[in-house]
Amino acid sequence: MHSKWLLFVLVIFISCSDQEKESDVSETILSDFLQLNTNKELDEVIACAGSDRDFNSVSIFYFPEAGSFDFRYYETDDVNVNPDDFSNYKLKNLPINGVFGNKLSAFKREEQHEAWGIVTYQTNGKLHKSNPIRLKHLSELTDYNSNITIDNSTSLSPKFTWQASTGNTDAIYFQVLLEENDNFISGTYTFDKFFRYYDTSNVVLTINTTTPPELEVANNYQFIVLAVSLDNWVNSYSYTNFTAE
Known part of the structure; x- marks a missing residue:
């Protein structure tokens, strides 16, 4: 009886440990989001960014392929990081507008500091990710x-x-x-x-x-x-x- 109880406790401990490991992986950090989707083929997103005409905001333009969904924008805290280290990017909740006759879309960003950004979305069986985008609305206005x-x-x-x-x-x-x-x-x-x-x-x-x-x-x-x-x-x-x- 004692050995059965010990085995039960061990199974529960291992199960809880696995859940804790899974909970450490979130979708709010880009590197974790990519890890969660390693079963999908990695593909590209055509994207760029520029300061808006009023110079008070930035538009992050991207081309959403047919059938795309789950549009996300990740950003670093500042520009003084390695832009190819995806653990530096955090998910941002930004509004999306249609542009150029709604053929392209754009995240609207109003924060003043410069940073690096990356756009992601999904299509069937694929996770699409843009190259890093350097936001320069303070140093190099469009x-x-x-x-x-x-x-x-x-x-x-x-x-x-x-x-x-x-x-x-x-x-x-x-x-x-x-x-x-x-x-x-x-x-x-x-x-x-x-x-x-x-x-x-x-x-x-x-x-x-x-x-x-x-x-x-x-x-x-x-x-x-x-x-x-x-x-x-x-x-x-x-x-x-x-x-x-």
Whole structure:
């Protein structure tokens, strides 16, 4: 009888120890969240961040793939950490807004200190994680400008050209084309400081699932370029409205 009681106590002790170990792993720290999801394939999230026009907040932009869910934003306490050490990132509860015709989404952040951030979400069988994003809204404000040149010499195939951001730290350029009513038309990435609609010869990445439609004569559109640095900060946000010719 004594040995049976001892065995029962031992089983309870081991069970409680296992529960304590599991309780040590939470979803509020990114490294723990990744550990909890090691059974899922790890994939990427296209994401970057920039200061908003009022300069009082930051938008963390990301592209939610079809079927994605469980959108999360993790952030470090400050910038003086190793951005590749995921134990430094804590879950933040931030509002999410649709942007660029709701093709992309953006976490809205109003805290003043700079930090590193990472976006995650899930799709069926996959956990998606962005590269670290360096928030620079105090040291390097995003420059909003309309410095875009349009060449309409080819009918309904305008060529858009822009300049490098001040500081010349641009790594890639994200181009968005919207209709006047904010409907999303196209989203592409180039290393070049130009893009012709819809010529993909210099496009290195696209978020378009199908070939975008032809432009329509006399319709009004907006063209936007985000100049993104290697650490995923939006150096500049250039935009222009135009009428298709």
